[in-house]
Amino acid sequence: MALHNQTGRKGEEIATRFLMDKGYKILHTNWFYGKAEVDIIAAYDRYIVFAEVKTRSSTDFGQPEEFVSVSKQKRLQWAAEGYIYQHSYNGEIRFDIISVLFDSKGAFTLRHIEDAFWG
Incomplete structure (x- = not known):
């Protein structure tokens, strides 16, 4: 697996744990959905949350x-419509x-932007 793919996977694992720790049900x-991928779909409060994880070094x-x-x-909105229908x-x-965001020593900072966009 290419390094950028490994970094992305690690970021998704961190994001999933973060949401679980905040009480989200993954x-x-x-x-x-087709060719569109949603990184994380979670239930929280009265919402279904479609989360896109972006990881960089x-x-x-x-x-x-x-x-x-x-x-x-x-693409995320289209996938969400498919999920809602299914x-x-x-x-x-x-x-x-x-x-x-990872630093050169492997430490990371995480930023969760709720309700980041709408169609």
Whole structure:
């Protein structure tokens, strides 16, 4: 596995643990709808949360959360619609971004942006 893929997987594991520690119930990780992937789908309070995890090892090109493009947001929204249809879900949804930034020593900072965007 390429280093950037390993970094991404590690970030997703950290983000999943973070959400669980905050009381989120993890429903799915790496869930696909067609070619669209949702990193984490979780239940929290009255929401189903669709979370995109962005992990980086430097800010040379910007903060991790800045890499959630408009096209990525649209793919996530499309996948969420599929999830809602497949599970006959009628409640509220939310799109979150979890940013994980590693430093050169392997320590990380995590930023959870709730309700980061909406279609």
